[in-house]
Amino acid sequence: MQPRSDLMELPPDSQSVPPPPHPAEDSLPAEFAALYETHSKQVFYLALRLLGDPTLAEDAAHDVFLKAWRNLSHFRGDADIKTWLYRITLNHCSNLRSSWHARNVHTQSDETVIENAAGASESPFRDVEMSELGQRIQRALDELTEEYRVLLLLVADQELSYDAVAQITHQSADAVRGKLHRARKAFATAFRKTG
Amino acid sequence: MNNRLQQQQSAQAGHTQQSDARTTKAFENAEEVIRADREQTAVPDSLGNRIADSLSREPQATAPKTWWQRLFGG
Numbered sequence: 276m277q278p279r280s281d282l283m284e285l286p287p288d289s290q291s292v293p294p295p296p297h298p299a300e301d302s303l304p305a306e307f308a309a310l311y312e313t314h315s316k317q318v319f320y321l322a323l324r325l326l327g328d329p330t331l332a333e334d335a336a337h338d339v340f341l342k343a344w345r346n347l348s349h350f351r352g353d354a355d356i357k358t359w360l361y362r363i364t365l366n367h368c369s370n371l372r373s374s375w376h377a378r379n380v381h382t383q384s385d386e387t388v389i390e391n392a393a394g395a396s397e398s399p400f401r402d403v404e405m406s407e408l409g410q411r412i413q414r415a416l417d418e419l420t421e422e423y424r425v426l427l428l429l430v431a432d433q434e435l436s437y438d439a440v441a442q443i444t445h446q447s448a449d450a451v452r453g454k455l456h457r458a459r460k461a462f463a464t465a466f467r468k469t470g
Numbered sequence: 471m472n473n474r475l476q477q478q479q480s481a482q483a484g485h486t487q488q489s490d491a492r493t494t495k496a497f498e499n500a501e502e503v504i505r506a507d508r509e510q511t512a513v514p515d516s517l518g519n520r521i522a523d524s525l526s527r528e529p530q531a532t533a534p535k536t537w538w539q540r541l542f543g544g
Binding site: 304316340402406408433 | 496498502505511514516522525
């Protein structure tokens with residue numbers, strides 16, 4: 276799949292489309308509106324950066340909230356609802372990606388090269404042009420393995436503890452910390468190449 | 471006249487620098503960059519309406535039944 280993060284920019288003619296008459300949350304069932312309002316941004320963004328395509332991300336976020344609605348009565352309440360939504364989003368996007376055989380794009384040797392190439396030169400995160408940020412991040416994330424990509428996207432959510440990330444990704448918190456160090460190096464190298 | 475022109479030029483230069491400062495940022499690490507990207511990424515307006523439309527066609531969700539309701543069909 277080719278990343279299409281440039282699609283986030285609306286075509287000129289789309290600006291003439293009037294906004295919906297009511298905020299979307301108003302038309303959702305009351306008990307679900309708060310859930311959507313609180314978590315829609317995180318769910319959509321995670322799907323966007325995992326799939327690399329705004330249209331696919333919107334479809335995925337739609338399906339995630341629909342699954343959440345259907346399974347809300349089975350939500351046990353012993354996990355944070357955000358953790359639960361992230362888990363649904365990851366599963367959904369992972370299924371989509373595996374159907375595209377996207378997992379086979381990267382090899383271990385590719386990853387090793389990226390990690391080893393992370394030198395001690397100055398930070399690639401200086402003077403980052405904000406209008407290019409989304410495209411650069413997408414290109415950098417696309418260079419990483421799915422595991423590193425997921426870890427970075429989850430840890431970037433400051434409300435998630437390492438234990439929560441470990442729970443979502445089915446591993447120990449220590450494993451998360453160890454892999455995160457390598458994921459940061461790989462991302463920094465990949466991000467530098469996009470500049 | 472020259473002074474006034476210089477003032478205008480420096481004012482314009484200052485404005486340009488200010489614009490650059492607004493569009494260029496420095497970040498500490500990968501997570502900070504991703505957070506900034508997430509902040510400036512908008513959720514499509516159509517998403518909420520699509521979900522609402524789909525939910526309106528779903529069977530009404532009910533509260534989970536207790537074990538005795540499941541057992542006795544309550």
